Amino acid sequence: MSLGLTLAILGAALAVFVAGIGSAIGIGLAGQAASGVMSEDPSKFGILIPLAALPGTQGIYGFLSGFLVILKLGLLGGQIIQPTVQQGWQIMFAWFPVAFAGLVSGIHQGKxxxxxxxxxxxxxxxxxxxxVMGALVETYAVLGLLATVLLLNGIKL
Structure with missing residues (x-):
């Protein structure tokens, strides 16, 4: 495996990993609050699920960006593209927006x-x-995803 391909795969993995951390922490915060409320009133389970689940979208965005890298590299079948080291670094850093927007917004959305x-x-x-308040925080995760998609699309292999 070439260094360029290794860097690109590492970038995809980090996008999933870092954004997923934000989602895990955010869902943990919201889930703790929901569990406390349901300990007193279990009938509120259904109404609390959307608020408890909302911080999970950042992890989905990280996964989506990682999946886009996998598709771009042809890792799911066909001919695997061997990017140059420079292209590998470009893909490696294209994950920054979705990962860090996902990390920070996931935690704050959980709060x-x-x-x-x-x-x-x-x-x-x-x-x-x-x-609606949670969706306002979501805006920045979506912008991070959009920036990553645009960066990935701009990298020519």
Whole structure:
């Protein structure tokens, strides 16, 4: 395996890994809040699921960007492309936007969603308000994904 291919695969793996960490922490924060609320009122399980799950999207974005690298390199079948070392470095660094936006926004989205869960515990009719607040944080994860996709598309192999 060439150094260029190794760097590109490492970049794909790091995109999945770093964005996934943000999602895991965010879901953990929201899940802890939801578990506390459900210990007092188990009937709120269904209404709390969207808020608890929302921070998981950053991990999906990281996975999607890693999958795009795998497709670009032809690793799922056909001819495997052997990028030059320079192209490998370009792919390696194209993961930065999705990974770090996913890491930071996943954690903060988890905090926003945890606060929203406490709000829904007291006012179940106001479910959409904390979802909108969580979606505002989501904007930056989506921008990170978009930047990574644009960077990957700009790399010619």
């Amino acid at each position: 926003v969603c945890a606060s929203g869960i406490y709000m829904v515990a007291k006012q179940p009719k106001d479910m959409t308000k904390p979802l």
